Amino acid sequence: MTTPARKRSLQPSTLRIGHRYRTSRLNGPYDALIIGSGIGGLTTAALLSELGWRVAVLEQHYTAGGATHSYERNGYEWDVGVHYIGDMGGATMSRRLMDFLTQGKVQWAPMDAHYDRFFIGDRTYDAVAGSAEFRDNLLAHFPREAAAIDRYLELLREVARGMRTFTLDRTLPAWAATLAGPILRRRLPRTFQRTTWEVLSELTSDPELIAVLTGQWGDLGLPPKRSSFVMQAMIARHYMHGGFYPVGGAWRIGEAILPRIRAAGGEVFTYARVDEVLLRDGKVSGVRMADGHVIDCRVVISDAGAINTFTKLLPSQVVQEHGYDNLLRTVKPSIGHLGVYIGLRGTAQDLGLPKTNYWIYPGGNDYDGAIDRFLQDPHGPFPVVYLSFPSAKDPSFERRHPGRSTIEIVAPAPYEIFEQWAGSTWGKRGDDYDALKQSYGERLLEHLYDKVPQVRGRVDYWEVSTPLSMRHFCGYGRGELYGLDHDPERFRQDWLRPRTRIKGLWLTGQDVMSCGVAGAMMGGMASAAAIAGPRRMVPMMKRIFG
C-alpha cells in the first residue's frame, strides 16, 4: 500500500523572487526587455546591468527563476529543475560566473563522492567524483576496457576544446559570422556531427560499458542512439568532479542575482506575461503584455525558448519572411516529464537518505529500446526512474524545516498522455486527470520503496507534476523538460544563436547553448556578449574570469 497523498493546500509558495507586475510599477524607459526569468534571462539581465543597462525582466509565473524556482506546500519545500550542478567545487568558468552573478552569496554543498548511482537491471554502478577516480572506478568494473575508457576521456577533452570554437561562432557579430562562421564550423571535431552511440560503439563493443557511460542520459533528455555526443561529453565533463547543491535551495540563485539587476535601475516583474514582440519598420519596438499594455524598447531578449519565440511571440508573416518557419522544422521539443514531490516526517539523517542520486533502469542496458517501448505503451514499465534527495544534500534544510525531509522522483512522460487536459485550469483539471496522476505517482513511489525501503510508511505528503505543470509554470507548449532536443541536428543549426534575423530581437538561455543550469547560464553570457559587443564585454569577462 502506498501512503495516500494528503489533501494539498493550494496556497501559493512564499519563496518568491521579483515584483508583481503592474503598469504603474514600470519605471522605464528600459534599455532592454527580457522575456522570461530563467537562469539564462537572469544572467543576460545581470551582465547587461553590470554594463549600466536598465533592464526589465518580464516573467509570466508568480516567481522568477524559471526552472530554478522552488516552491513550498504543506510545510515542505522542493526545487523544480535543480537536483545537482557540476563544476561548482573549484575555480571553473561556471563557478566564477555563478559567483559573479550571485556576488558570492550562494554556497555550494558537495554531494557524496559517489554522486550518481545507476541500477541497470540487477547490476549497480556508481559515478565517482574526480577524473582519476572516474577512470579507476570504470576500470574496476571493466578491466579489459582501458583503451576504450582512455579514448573516451580524450574525446571529452576534444569536445570541450570544440565547444570554445562553437561558442565563439555563436557570439560573433553578423558580419564576422558570415566570414568566419563557416571556417570555425569546419574546425569542429567530427564528434559534433554524431550520436553518442555512434561514437561509443567505435570505442567498445560492450553494451554494459556504454550503458554506464551514458547512465546520466536523463540529464540531457535523450538516450545514446538519439543524443548528440557533444551533449553527452558536456554532461560527463560537467559532473566529472562531482555534484553540488545550492545551500538553501535552488531559488537562492535567482534571489542572489536580483540585486545586480536592481542596482542598475532594472527590475524583475512576475505575473508579467508577454503576448507579442512588436515591430516597427522591421525592427523591434517593444512588447505587448497579456493585459494589452505596450512597453516600448528597441532591444528584446527572449529566454522563453526558440519554439515559443518564433511560434507564439511574433506575427507568423514575420516568422515566414525570415525563414524561421522552415528552420524550426529542423529541431524538436524535448520530452516531457513526471515529477513526484514527496514530504516525509523525519530528518534525512533519521531516514538514512543518501547524498547520491539514483538512476533506475528497470529494463537493463538497452536505454533506447526501453524508451521506444515506453513511447508505444506509456502505461508499461518506465525506461528510467530518477530519485533525488534534496534535503539530504542541503545542510541548511533541517534548520529551516526541523524534523522533515524531502525526496523527488523524475521520469520521462510524453506530452500526448496529458494533452487532452491542456485546455483545463491548473488545480482543476478534473477527477480523471487526478486519477491518472495518482496512478503514475503510486507506480513511481514503488520504485522508491524498492531502493529505499525504510521510507515506506514515513511519507506524509506527495504530489505529482506532469508535462502540463511545466507548460503552466514554465511556459513550454508541450511541457518539454529541456527546451529543444539535444540531438546532432540541433548542434548543426547555426541560427540557434543570440542574434536573430529580426533587428533588435535576441535569444538567450538553454536553446542558445545547452540545457542545464550551467548551459543556460553560458547561453545567457553568450547573449550578453553578442548584444554588448567585445569592446564592452571583454573587460567585464576579464573581471569575471581573471
Ligand SMILES: Cc1cc2nc3c(=O)[nH]c(=O)nc-3n(C[C@H](O)[C@H](O)[C@H](O)COP(=O)(O)OP(=O)(O)OC[C@H]3O[C@@H](n4cnc5c(N)ncnc54)[C@H](O)[C@@H]3O)c2cc1C
Ligand atoms: C525536472 C527538471 C530537472 C532538472 N534538473 C537539473 C539539474 O539537476 N541540474 C541542472 O543543471 N539542470 C537541471 N535541469 C535543467 C535546467 O533547470 C534548465 O536547463 C535551465 O534552468 C533552463 O534555463 P532557461 O533560462 O533556459 O529557461 P527556463 O528556466 O525554462 O526559463 C524560461 C522562463 O520563460 C518564462 N516565459 C515563457 N514564456 C513567457 C512569456 N510569454 N512571457 C513571460 N515569461 C515567459 C517561463 O515562465 C520561464 O520562467 C532540470 C530541468 C527540469 C525541468
